[in-house]
Amino acid sequence: MARNFDTPLYPYSRSPDQDKEEPPRHKVIIVGAGPVGLAAAIDLALHNVPVVVLDENDKVSFGSRAICFAKRSLEILDRLGCGDDAVDKGVEWKVGKVYFEKRLVYSFDLLPEAGHKRPAFINLQQYYLERFLVNRIRALQAQGSCIELRGRNRVTGVTDLGGHAMVSVVTPDGQYQVSADYVVACDGAASPVRRMLGLQFEGRYFEDNFLIADIKIDGDVQFPAERRFWFDPPFNPGQSALLHKQPDGLWRIDLQLGWDINKEYESRPENVVARIKAFLGADIQFELEWLSIYTFQCRRMQEFRHGRIFFAGDSAHQVSPFGARGANSGLQDVDNLIWKLSMVIQGEAPESLLETYNIERIYAADENILNSTRSTDFITPKSEISRLFRDAVLVLAEQYSFARPMINSGRLSLPTTYYDPLLAAFDTPLLPPVTRPGAPAIDAPLGKGWLIDRLGNGFQLLSINTNLPGSFCGGGITVACSEISTDDDPTGLLKDRYLGNSASAIYLVRPDQHIAARWTRFDADQVGKAIEIARGAGS
Numbered sequence: 001m002a003r004n005f006d007t008p009l010y011p012y013s014r015s016p017d018q019d020k021e022e023p024p025r026h027k028v029i030i031v032g033a034g035p036v037g038l039a040a041a042i043d044l045a046l047h048n049v050p051v052v053v054l055d056e057n058d059k060v061s062f063g064s065r066a067i068c069f070a071k072r073s074l075e076i077l078d079r080l081g082c083g084d085d086a087v088d089k090g091v092e093w094k095v096g097k098v099y100f101e102k103r104l105v106y107s108f109d110l111l112p113e114a115g116h117k118r119p120a121f122i123n124l125q126q127y128y129l130e131r132f133l134v135n136r137i138r139a140l141q142a143q144g145s146c147i148e149l150r151g152r153n154r155v156t157g158v159t160d161l162g163g164h165a166m167v168s169v170v171t172p173d174g175q176y177q178v179s180a181d182y183v184v185a186c187d188g189a190a191s192p193v194r195r196m197l198g199l200q201f202e203g204r205y206f207e208d209n210f211l212i213a214d215i216k217i218d219g220d221v222q223f224p225a226e227r228r229f230w231f232d233p234p235f236n237p238g239q240s241a242l243l244h245k246q247p248d249g250l251w252r253i254d255l256q257l258g259w260d261i262n263k264e265y266e267s268r269p270e271n272v273v274a275r276i277k278a279f280l281g282a283d284i285q286f287e288l289e290w291l292s293i294y295t296f297q298c299r300r301m302q303e304f305r306h307g308r309i310f311f312a313g314d315s316a317h318q319v320s321p322f323g324a325r326g327a328n329s330g331l332q333d334v335d336n337l338i339w340k341l342s343m344v345i346q347g348e349a350p351e352s353l354l355e356t357y358n359i360e361r362i363y364a365a366d367e368n369i370l371n372s373t374r375s376t377d378f379i380t381p382k383s384e385i386s387r388l389f390r391d392a393v394l395v396l397a398e399q400y401s402f403a404r405p406m407i408n409s410g411r412l413s414l415p416t417t418y419y420d421p422l423l424a425a426f427d428t429p430l431l432p433p434v435t436r437p438g439a440p441a442i443d444a445p446l447g448k449g450w451l452i453d454r455l456g457n458g459f460q461l462l463s464i465n466t467n468l469p470g471s472f473c474g475g476g477i478t479v480a481c482s483e484i485s486t487d488d489d490p491t492g493l494l495k496d497r498y499l500g501n502s503a504s505a506i507y508l509v510r511p512d513q514h515i516a517a518r519w520t521r522f523d524a525d526q527v528g529k530a531i532e533i534a535r536g537a538g539s
Contacts, residue, residue, distance in 0.1 A: 006059065007059060008059050008151060009060055009130075009134050009151075010033065010058055010059075010134060010149045010150070011151055012058060012150070012152035012171065014171075014173055015148075015153075015176075017176060017178055018171065018176040020176075023166065023176075023178050023179045024178055024179070025164065025178075025179045025180070025181075026051075026179070026180045027049055027050045027181050028049060028050070028051045028180060028181065028184060028341065028345070029051075029052050029053075029054060029165075029167055029178065029180040029183050029184070030051060030054070030184045031054055031055075031155050031158070031167075031183065031184070031185050031187045031193050032055060032185065032186035032187035032188060032313075033053050033055035033057065033130075033134075033149060033151075034126075034130065034186060035126060035313075035327055035331065036312050036330035036333065036334055037055070037184070037186030038053070038130060038133035038134060038149075039077075039080060039133060039331055039334045040338055041149070042080045042081070042082075042140065042147075043080060043334055043335075043339075043342075043457075044338055044341070044342060045137075045145040045147040046079075046080065046140075046457055047342035047457065048342075048346075049341070049345055050146035051146070051147050051148070052147075052148045052180075053148065053150065054150050054153040054154075054167070054169060055149075055152075056152065056154035056155075057151065057152070058151030058152050059151075060131055060134075061126050061127050061130060062127070062290070063126075063290040063292065065126040065127075066324075066326060066327035067124060067126065067244060067246055067252055068121055068123055068244070068324035068328075069086065069123075069124055069129070069327065069328060070120070070121055070324060070414070070415075071111065071116065071121070072328070072414075072415040072440060073327070074086060074118040074119070074122065075117075075118055075452050076331050076334070076335050077331075078117075078453070079455075079456075079457060079513070080133075081136050081139075082132045082135070082136045083118070085135070086122065086128075086132055087118065087119070089124060089128055089247055090122030090123055090124035091123040091225050091245050091246060091247055092119040092122050092225065093120070093122070093225045093227065094110045094111045094119060094121065095107065095108070095109055096108050096226065096227040096228075096229070096409075097226055097227070097229070098229050098231070098394075098407055099229065099231065099233065100230075100231045100232065100391070100394035100398070101231075101233060102234060103398060105394055105397045105407075106397050106398075106404050106407055110412060113493075114491070114493075115443065115444055115491055115493040116443045117443050117450040117452055118443070118452075121324070121412070123225075123246050123247070124246070125214075125246055125247065134149065152171055152172055153171050154169065154170045154171075155168070155193065156170050156196075157196060158183055158193050158309060160306065160307040160308050160309055161179075162307070164180060164308065165180050165182070165308045166178075166179050167179065180308075181308065181345065182308050182310065182341060183308060184309075184310045185309060185310065185311045185315045185316075186313050186315060187315050188313070188314045189314040189318055191314070191315035193309070193315065194301070194315055197309070199301055200302075201299035201300060201301060201318065202300065202301070202302055203318075203369065204297060204299065204373065205295070205297045205299075206296055206298070206320065206376055207259040207295070208256065208257075208258065208259050208295065209257040209258065209266075210256055210257060210295075210321075211253075211254070211255045211257055211266060211272065211291065212252070212253070212254050212291065212292050212293075212294060212321075213252075213253045213255075213272060213288060213290065213291040213292075214250050214252055214253075214288075214289045214291070215251050215253060215276060215287065215289060216248070216250055216251075216286060216289055217249065217284060217286045218284075218285040218286060218287070219284075219285060223243065223245065224245075225245045227242070227243075227244060228244075229241070229242050229243075229409040229410070230242075231379075231390070231394055231409070233279075235275075235278040235279045236278070236279070238258075239256035239258060240254075240255075240256040240380075240409075241253070241256070241279060242254035242409075250289065253276060253279065254321070255275055255279070256379070263293050266293055267293055269288060269291075272288060273288060276288075294321075296319075296321065296376075297318055297320075298318065298319050298369045298372050298373045298376070299317070299318050300316060300362070300365045301316050303362075304316045304317075304357065304358050304361055305354060305358040310337060310341075310354075312330060312337060312361075313326075313327075313329075313333055314330065316333065317329065317365040317368070317369070319372035320373075322372065322375040322376060322379060322410030323371060323412050323413055324413045325371070325413045329364060329365065329368050329413070332361075332415060332416070333364075335512040336360055336361055337357045337361070339458075339510070339511035340353045340356065340536075341354065343535060348477055348535065349536050349537065352537075353536025353537075354536075355536075356536060360416075360418045363416065363419075364416035364418075367416055368413075371411045372411075374408055375408045378408035378409070379409065379410070393406045394407065415440045417436070417439045417440070418514060420438065420533070423437045423438070423530060423534060424437055424438070426508075426516075426517030426518065426519065426526065426529075427517070428502075428518070428520055430500060430502040430520055431499065431500050431502055431505055431518055431520065432496065432497055432498065432499070434497060435497055435498055435515055435518070436518075437516060437518065438514060440513060440515075441507075441509055441513045441515060442498075444489070445489070445490075445491055445494075446484060446488045446489065446494065452513070455482075455509055456511075457511055458479070458511050459477065459479045459508070459510060459511060459531065459534070459535070460479060460480050460481070460482055460508075460509045461479055461480070461481045461482070461508055461527065462506070462507040462508075463481060463482070463483045463484070463504075463507075464485070464494070464498055464499060464504055464507075465485055465486055465499070465503060465504040465505070466504040466522060467483065468481040468483060468506070468522060469481060472524075474527055474528030474532075475527070475528045475530070475531025475532035475533075475534075475535065476531070476535065476537055477531060477535060479531060486499070502520045504520060504521065505518060505519070505520055506519045506521065506522050506527070508527065508530050508531065508534065516530060516531075516534040517530035517534070
């Protein structure tokens with residue numbers, strides 16, 4: 001697939017909405033056609049909710065931007081229908097190495113255990129993911145899904161009117177207005193929607209600068225598909241460096257520059273090339289494809305829901321790039337929000353369910369911000385004492401295992417385990433803690449397939465070594481039932497992850513594939529109560 005940044009992927013065409021005398025009403029309007037907005041649109045379409053996506057651009061992002069996508073994100077993409085595209089194109093990796101000066105001091109494996117469909121991480125340029133998501137939208141449109149993607153439709157105003165939201169749009173043909181039951185703002189870190197509503201971020205700025213560059217290396221020179229991080233390397237003394245492999249023979253390089261720099265000077269290609277040659281060696285020939293100098297912050301909005309307007313991804317929260325928590329957490333926002341929004345729109349849940357998006361994803365954002373802040377403080381010490389402590393840890397880690405967990409070159413993205421005290425009551429200590437209520441379902445091989453592929457987009461009762469009917473009516477909705485057996489578990493991993501010391505189990509799985517509740521045997525009253533709570537109707 002060619003990397004073409006100039007060809008419109010969703011070119012402007014006049015919408016019938018622009019010729020209406022009164023603003024037409026839509027169920028959901030998404031602002032922003034980056035990975036988060038496109039994923040949200042696909043998820044809504046899969047839940048049979050009509051959706052319109054508005055974006056001032058009409059093509060994929062320039063530059064690779066987000067590149068590291070974690071296993072949980074790949075499982076979300078599988079559910080959306082484009083996981084294979086991403087994995088087939090991406091570079092798989094799971095090994096990370098940490099260097100101090102010239103010495104390797106620590107190596108780690110992000111997925112040491114077998115029995116998962118997807119790898120720990122892939123590296124994939126953001127523009128490829130955006131293209132795969134747009135292709136998926138086109139396929140859904142061909143199948144009759146009510147999903148629209150409008151390029152060169154710049155949102156200039158959003159107002160919550162109580163019963164609906166009003167959205168003002170500017171196009172090459174002039175202005176128009178549309179209204180929506182709900183608006184989802186996925187319009188990035190600068191979020192015009194957030195500014196229009198007068199909302200702010202809260203958190204920390206970090207006074208440091210980093211050069212990020214994508215290069216294509218000539219010839220047969222190759223490096224392993226690993227995450228390699230250097231503290232105080234000889235080619236960037238007193239700072240840090242990071243190297244990642246990408247598809248198409250591209251390499252991502254991050255070089256710490258310090259806080260007191262001249263950005264214009266450091267951005268000059270000749271100076272960037274000199275830095276990279278110092279890193280790779282003067283004899284290695286390469287082409288500089290894309291570069292940026294960035295600072296970062298660990299911040300979030302106070303609330304992610306404001307009436308009928310929701311914020312997801314970078315528009316709601318920002319973290320440093322160390323740990324790949326940005327795009328991955330944005331996809332998890334979508335995973336959490338869309339099933340709830342769909343159930344409310346379709347009358348299957350009360351509007352109070354929407355507030356749980358705010359609760360759960362703020363909890364996740366705080367978790368990500370905490371880990372990201374700790375990584376940044378370790379990578380960029382703010383005092384000489386902090387630097388001495390960090391360097392001592394790195395020296396000790398080379399020989400002593402106790403020091404290795406203290407190294408923090410970016411704690412890598414993991415999905416959040418939510419906590420609901422009402423649903424925590426539907427648990428038993430006989431079952432393994434890794435699949436407790438609130439945790440994401442963990443994959444396991446089943447015969448020739450995978451457990452994660454059986455979970456679908458709706459509430460589901462997963463029975464292991466016990467019989468259930470084809471569906472269960474309880475808690476105000478009908479829930480599909482899926483039976484599996486440890487007879488299809490030759491590796492024993494299903495038993496380890498879902499049964500523990502029990503001979504059988506029943507799991508209530510949410511539409512976002514997080515565990516809602518679990519039991520060792522079926523009890524219709526208990527299951528009904530758990531479903532009612534999980535869909536926001538219980539107390």
